[in-house]
Every structure is written in structure tokens, then in C-alpha cells.
Amino acid sequence: MRILTSSVGRKILMSITGQLLILFILIHLIGNSTIFFGPNGINAYAEHLHSLPPLVWAFRLFMGAAIAVHICYGVMLTLENKAANPGAYAVKKNLKASFASENMIWTGLLVLAFIVYHLLQFTVHGTPDVVVGLDSANRPDVFRMVVTSFGNGLIALAYVFAMIMLFLHLSHGIPSFLQTMGWNNEKTIPAFGTGGKVISAVLMLAYISIPAVILAGLLKL
Amino acid sequence: MNLTLHVWRQSGPNQPGKLEQYDAKNVSPDQSFLEMLDEVNEELIKEGKDPIVFDHDCREGICGMCSQVINGVPHGGQERTTVCQLHMRNFNDGDTIYIEPWRALAFPIVKDLIVDRSGLEKIMQAGGYTSCHTGGVADGNAILVPKVDADYAMDAAECIGCGACVAACPNGSAMLYTSAKVAQLAALPQGKAEAAQRVCAMTDAMQEAGFGNCSNHYECQAACPKGINVKFIARLNREYQKSLFK
Ligand code: HEM
């Protein structure tokens, strides 16, 4: 399989897995925003989501595979690229490369660390802040769990930090996946550069709004 | 004007090298950068010292031989200008200038500012051609090429193969160079026939020659003295995807 070893082929796999992850982020955001409708919103959503365990597990495996491929090639390509550039310039001035584009591996790894923490917290219920219980309709009380945890300023801050990392990753990642797929020309290149930053910023702010609203006391138990 | 130069000196491949300081005195603003270095070298020769070795040939911006990173930018950062076409009027009296060779794993230093760019040749040999039968001269207009395609191909063919894209790339990648040839030939009827083999062969050769992978920093286009556009990299990516289904 040439695509698994070639320079461009591996980039395409990174691009496709990156797009799948972005799609997930969009769906996850829409799902999470049911929290603004209170316990009846998010608890009903969570119950629906988990009503078909085989589907839940198929989806988890699929996303796990996508992120595994993305990470493997991300690390591999980064190591190769570091090796190909001895970086020995006494003076080097970048004209175009940005903080975001130069730190994809670090923002990516920080997002990974966040994903592990986030799953440990709200999926496995393995962190001390998590309160598990049932609501009045006998559904798992996701609302109480999230509002309690985000009431802790440090936890909320960790989420905000992770979303800033995601913003940096995507502000280069979005224009980059379009270029890697070849969906680009002279006119779209600058437009996608700006569009990528705007979309990443909107995503970041939308995600941050949940812990922010809870910390501000606007969403209460 | 008078300038202070910090120039990379290295006696040979795999030898340790370092920046040495030189004074360039009475530099005329009308001189080109290379002429300024010629005068510095004359002084060095008079003093019985080893002159600074650098690549050059046409000195009119078309051969792609001159190759110096000046103050951190390949060719010195004036838009669409090679070192040989860079004039001293772009500098000010008293400036300090750092002059270094192209640096990339695939470009080992030969001496001082000269690097071995045969990696680029290996990429070209792998697919930068079209196969045809030789024999009688074909009629000039036997194959019609639409003007837009011809212009597009000409834009890509402007690449002079200097390697500034590699020198500028944080990944030491030669993707802009490779894509310019892939795009040029894929846009023309003569090149379409071998487009799929070409994109694979050339990108594989790039990898084998020790160049890195493209991660879309676009540093290459900014440094290119011919302004080769990264849209050609998008084209290469499309050609590669098409090749997967052949
Ligand atoms: C929710 C999580 C993530 C999303 C949505 C995401 C998305 C993306 C996208 C869209 C790209 C651009 C692909 C391209 O240039 O074609 C990208 C590139 C990259 N990602 Fe991620 N990513 C995520 C997580 C990670 C993680 C956990 C890592 C850790 C290793 C990582 C490492 C990288 C690297 C190194 C690149 C640059 C690859 C290159 O340009 O050569 N990403 N990511």
C-alpha cells in the first residue's frame, strides 16, 4: 500500500483523519449545547445517545482508530521533518510560518492529553470531582455532573486552556487539510487561511461558553 | 557605505564550520550583493587568505546557482529576487549582515556557502520529463494547447531550481520544487499520459533524497525568487490522489 509509506499519502491520511475529528468536534458541540436547556436537555440527549450500546461502541472504535492514525502519522512526519532540517541557521527569519503551524505536534499532544483527561472524567467517571447519580426521571444526571465539576475554577480553566490549544491546532489544521486534499487554488489559499482562523475561533468560544456560563453562575443546579 | 559581514566558513564537507566576521568597506549602492562579495574576496586574496566560496553563474537571475541565506531569508528577502539581482542599495551604512549556506539534510555543505543540490536533480530524473518518439520534426501545432493551460504551465516552469524553497522550509522539504514540475507537465497534453507515474516517482525520489514532508507552512512561496505559488502543491496533491485510482 503506497499510501501508507509515501510522503503525500501519509499526509492525506492525516488530512482525512483530521477532517473526521473536526466532524466529531462539530457534532459533539451541538450535543453538548443541550446543556443550555437544563437537566431535561442534556440528560435526555445523553440517554438517547447511549440507548444503543453496540452503536456507541462501534462509534468509539471508529473515532479511536481515526485518532490513532492521526497521532501515529503526526509523530512520524514531525520526526522526519525535524531530521530533514538540521535547524542550524544562526539567523532564520520566517516570513509565513506561524506559531500555530510550527507547533502542531505540541498543540496536538496537549489536545490528546486533554482527551484522555476528559474521557477519564466524564466517560469513565474516574476523577474525584465527578458526582454520579440519577435525576428525577431516573436518567444518569449528566447535568449535575458537569455543573458540579465546572463549578471548580481550576477544572474550568483546564478546559479553557485545552480549547485554546485546539484553536491553535485547527487554525493551521483547517487551511492545511484543504491544501493537502488539493481543494485549493490561488484565490482560495488566502481565503481559507482567514476562514480557518475564524472557524477555529468560533469553535473555541462556543466550547468555552459552557464552563464560562457555569462559572458565572448562569447555569445552576 | 561600510558593512559588517558574518559569513559561514567551512573548509569542506563534514568539517566543522563557523561564522567569521569581515568588513566590507566602500560598498557602492549600485553593486549587486555578489559584486560586494567579489570585492571582499579580492581583499582576502591580497591578504593571502582563503576567499569566500559561493555558487554563481548567470548573475541575471535565471540560472538558479546563487544560493545564500541573507539575514535569515534565502536570497535576502526582496520579493522575487535572487542574490545576484539583490542590490546593495537595499542595505544601509553600518548594517550587519549574516550570510549562510542553504541548510537542509538533503543539501550537504561542500565548502563555505556552496551546498550539494544534486538531490533536486534526482527528483527531476525520476519524472521531470515526457517520453516521446524521436524522429522527424513534428508539426508545431499538431497538439493544440489552450492558452490558459499554456500560461499555467509557464508559471510553473518559471522555477529555476535554486532550492530556496528547501532552504526556507522548516521541514527541509522540496515540495514546491517537485510540485512545480508535476503541475507544469500534468497541465499539458504531452505530459498528461505519464502524470500518475510522474507524481509518484518524483515524490518518492524526494523522500529518498532526504527532503522532509510538506506541512503547509508556505515558507517556500515567500522565499521563492520566481514567486512559484503553493497552488501547485495543491495540484500535486490532486495528481497524487488520481494516481491512487490508476
Ligand atoms: C480533536 C483532535 C484533533 C483534530 C480535530 C485535529 C485536526 C487536524 C487537522 C485538520 C490537521 C491538518 C491535516 C493536514 O495538514 O492535512 C492536523 C494536523 C496535525 N495534527 Fe491534528 N488533530 C487533532 C489531534 C491531534 C493529536 C492528538 C495530535 C498528536 C500527535 C495531532 C498532531 C498533528 C500534527 C503533528 C499535524 C501536522 C501534520 C503535518 O502537517 O505534517 N493532532 N490535525
Ligand code: FES
Ligand atoms: S547567479 Fe544565476 S540566478 Fe543568480
